[in-house]
Amino acid sequence: MPSPIYATFRQAILNRQQLAFDYKHHRRVVCPHVLGLKGGQEQAFCYQFGGSSSQGPPIPNSPDNWRCIELDKVSGLQVLQGPWYTASNYESASQRCVDTIDAQVPC
Numbered sequence: 001m002p003s004p005i006y007a008t009f010r011q012a013i014l015n016r017q018q019l020a021f022d023y024k025h026h027r028r029v030v031c032p033h034v035l036g037l038k039g040g041q042e043q044a045f046c047y048q049f050g051g052s053s054s055q056g057p058p059i060p061n062s063p064d065n066w067r068c069i070e071l072d073k074v075s076g077l078q079v080l081q082g083p084w085y086t087a088s089n090y091e092s093a094s095q096r097c098v099d100t101i102d103a104q105v106p107c
Contacts, residue, residue, distance in 0.1 A: 018080040042071040068097030
């Protein structure tokens, strides 16, 4: 059975909603694009447009803002209202964090 966090990410993908959460000591603001499993672990492939990361704040509209998120390390999850963000390289972005895809934003 999927975790409550997984269910929230799934709904956010289906409804194209923004998410904010704490992950690896940083507050992230993302638009999730792909959700599923890798090695039996719940994971998501997201476009980060706000907050911070170990690399600093995301660069606006950068094709380098893709993040692989391990859902068991997410806390403080919130659904936000706002525009949907992606990058022009979504179709070609090297997504290796989800092997078994459950939900995905169409290209």
